[in-house]
Amino acid sequence: MANSTTASRAPMAAAGDADSFDRRNVDWYVDKLVQVLVFICGISAIIFVLGIFVFVTKEGIGFVFQHLDFKEFFLTPYWFPSDADDPEYGILALMAGTASVTGLAMLVAIPFSLGAAIYIAEFATGKTREVLKVLVELLAAIPSVVWGFIGLVIMNPLIIKWFDVPVGLCVLNAGIILGLMAAPIMTSIAEDALKAVPDRYREAAEAMGATRWQVTYKVVLPAAKNGLLGGVLLGVGRGFGETMAVLMATGHAVNIPDSIFDSVRALTATIAAELGETVVGGEHYQVLFTIGILLFLVTFVVNLSADLIVRGIRKG
Amino acid sequence: MTTDNSVMFQASSLNRRNEKVQGLYRILFGLMTLMLVTPVLLILGTLVAKGGGVISWEFLFTPPTDGMRTGGVLPALIGTVWLVMTALLLSVPIGIFAAIYLSEYAGDNWFTRTINLAIINLAGVPSIVHALFGLGAFVLFFGFGTSILAASLTLAVMTMPVVIVSTRESLQAVPQAFREACWNMGATRWQTIRRVVLPNSVTGILTGVILEVSRTAGETAPIMFTGAVFFTPFLPQSVLDQTMALSLHLFVAATQVPGIAEEVPYGIALVLIGLVLTMNSASIAFRMWLRGKKKW
Numbered sequence: 197m198a199n200s201t202t203a204s205r206a207p208m209a210a211a212g213d214a215d216s217f218d219r220r221n222v223d224w225y226v227d228k229l230v231q232v233l234v235f236i237c238g239i240s241a242i243i244f245v246l247g248i249f250v251f252v253t254k255e256g257i258g259f260v261f262q263h264l265d266f267k268e269f270f271l272t273p274y275w276f277p278s279d280a281d282d283p284e285y286g287i288l289a290l291m292a293g294t295a296s297v298t299g300l301a302m303l304v305a306i307p308f309s310l311g312a313a314i315y316i317a318e319f320a321t322g323k324t325r326e327v328l329k330v331l332v333e334l335l336a337a338i339p340s341v342v343w344g345f346i347g348l349v350i351m352n353p354l355i356i357k358w359f360d361v362p363v364g365l366c367v368l369n370a371g372i373i374l375g376l377m378a379a380p381i382m383t384s385i386a387e388d389a390l391k392a393v394p395d396r397y398r399e400a401a402e403a404m405g406a407t408r409w410q411v412t413y414k415v416v417l418p419a420a421k422n423g424l425l426g427g428v429l430l431g432v433g434r435g436f437g438e439t440m441a442v443l444m445a446t447g448h449a450v451n452i453p454d455s456i457f458d459s460v461r462a463l464t465a466t467i468a469a470e471l472g473e474t475v476v477g478g479e480h481y482q483v484l485f486t487i488g489i490l491l492f493l494v495t496f497v498v499n500l501s502a503d504l505i506v507r508g509i510r511k512g
Numbered sequence: 513m514t515t516d517n518s519v520m521f522q523a524s525s526l527n528r529r530n531e532k533v534q535g536l537y538r539i540l541f542g543l544m545t546l547m548l549v550t551p552v553l554l555i556l557g558t559l560v561a562k563g564g565g566v567i568s569w570e571f572l573f574t575p576p577t578d579g580m581r582t583g584g585v586l587p588a589l590i591g592t593v594w595l596v597m598t599a600l601l602l603s604v605p606i607g608i609f610a611a612i613y614l615s616e617y618a619g620d621n622w623f624t625r626t627i628n629l630a631i632i633n634l635a636g637v638p639s640i641v642h643a644l645f646g647l648g649a650f651v652l653f654f655g656f657g658t659s660i661l662a663a664s665l666t667l668a669v670m671t672m673p674v675v676i677v678s679t680r681e682s683l684q685a686v687p688q689a690f691r692e693a694c695w696n697m698g699a700t701r702w703q704t705i706r707r708v709v710l711p712n713s714v715t716g717i718l719t720g721v722i723l724e725v726s727r728t729a730g731e732t733a734p735i736m737f738t739g740a741v742f743f744t745p746f747l748p749q750s751v752l753d754q755t756m757a758l759s760l761h762l763f764v765a766a767t768q769v770p771g772i773a774e775e776v777p778y779g780i781a782l783v784l785i786g787l788v789l790t791m792n793s794a795s796i797a798f799r800m801w802l803r804g805k806k807k808w
Contacts, residue, residue: 230702233609234617312545315538334792337726345762349778412537438638438639439733440639444766468733484644495633
């Protein structure tokens with residue numbers, strides 16, 4: 197901004213007489229006007245994030261103040277919100293569902309996406325690299341409802357057939373689906389992180405006689421580790437917040453899973469499935485918004501830490 | 513490399529082992545990459561095999577009949593077009609201006625970092641939380657009711673980061689010397705942006721917009737409670753109407769309609785994914801063409 201002021205004022209100073217060279221014509225006013233407009237749009241992202249927090253909190257806060265019993269809410273697995281006499285709001289089982297599915301998804305996604313990122317950034321060249329990058333991008337483009345549909349109609353019968361279980365809508369199904377959904381974002385951020393390592397590091401190591409793999413393992417990976425960690429965290433956030441795919445592929449049964457073949461229900465899916473049946477402003481409605489506040493805060497913390505970790509490397 | 517039998521360099525056993533290790537890792541990572549990308553092809557293949565038969569002009573241009581068990585997808589297709597267009601009208605101008613601020617005006621300080629963090633969060637907040645926001649803010653507080661307007665506003669807020677990030681990138685790709693040359697001619701900052709920076713990055717911005725179309729068309733959760741309905745026989749007449757949408761129609765057809773013919777949901781999925789992937793491929797092709805054309 198300092199640049200623009202010096203640029204437009206400098207001739208004035210040179211003339212030594214403000215009247216003979218007044219820059220405040222139409223263009224000058226347009227420039228100032230646009231500057232204000234652009235600034236307002238620039239901060240719109242902050243306004244929207246605050247707006248999300250304010251409005252979700254506004255609808256859910258009634259429950260937090262009037263009915264919320266922290267111990268019952270977080271530590272009991274009994275979720276019977278539509279019981280007319282004595283509704284119970286325990287989200288332990290829902291949290292277990294979200295955690296088990298996200299955990300399995302990360303077991304699938306982290307090794308594969310880091311492996312793919314290393315291959316694309318360090319080994320592949322030319323056309324192969326371009327084709328792989330495009331395929332990863334297309335993988336990221338598949339809508340979540342299509343993933344859910346795939347879990348429902350393709351994975352479900354496959355799991356029943358291969359593992360001889362009665363129901364194929366389970367932690368395993370949703371975990372694999374979610375892993376495939378989170379992998380592209382992790383791959384592309386990890387690849388960016390690897391690319392950000394200066395080439396002279398690689399050249400120096402290669403000049404010492406190191407092979408490609410030795411360069412990658414001993415030089416590139418340590419130099420890129422913060423970026424890789426940031427990518428993994430963003431992938432975790434993506435998996436945690438996914439809604440439609442887990443709604444359709446988990447089986448949607450309130451249950452603390454014992455094995456990967458158990459049906460579960462996730463926090464996000466619960467909101468999606470039940471919000472339509474609730475009365476605006478009712479207790480059930482408010483408790484769903486309370487879960488929304490929880491989801492917002494968790495993803496906020498995850499994204500914030502990912503950002504701090506990635507920034508850490510840029511400064512250092 | 514080690515197979516080279518020149519007199520100058522004879523590979524030692526250590527060299528050979530290192531080469532072998534490298535070869536193994538190369539194969540391992542190559543396989544991992546393949547396993548990651550094959551699902552795209554498998555999924556597309558299955559959808560085409562099972563749903564391809566049902567796709568016809570009639571499927572695209574007739575409404576569902578017999579309680580959605582048979583018939584086409586016309587109202588859902590039209591609804592998705594309405595939703596995407598309205599969302600784009602709202603988010604593209606704000607997104608481009610936000611990117612101009614970040615690229616051309618903002619300094620490297622805590623305030624800019626806060627904006628960037630907000631953009632990351634906007635993209636990272638679960639879609640269902642965006643739905644809750646849309647319901648609380650646009651449907652109830654601003655009183656738009658469950659309408660295309662409320663759903664599109666929700667989608668616009670949610671997908672705006674796509675436009676901001678890609679526009680910012682293409683603005684920053686314009687060399688600083690272009691701006692300096694323009695300033696030196698006495699142009700104001702806005703004249704420089706309007707006459708020099710934007711014309712040189714407009715194709716890059718378009719790439720981001722196409723990408724946003726693809727993202728917006730596929731979203732389901734944010735529109736479920738804000739404007740999209742399971743079924744309506746009417747096509748939307750204004751932004752205050754409710755509408756069907758392809759993504760929600762797929763969810764409904766796959767889970768809520770008993771006795772639906774098996775190929776119908778496959779057909780809907782194929783239409784949706786066809787729309788999304790066409791947009792995405794267009795954006796990718798556009799980007800590659802642009803890179804080949806770049807003059808500086």
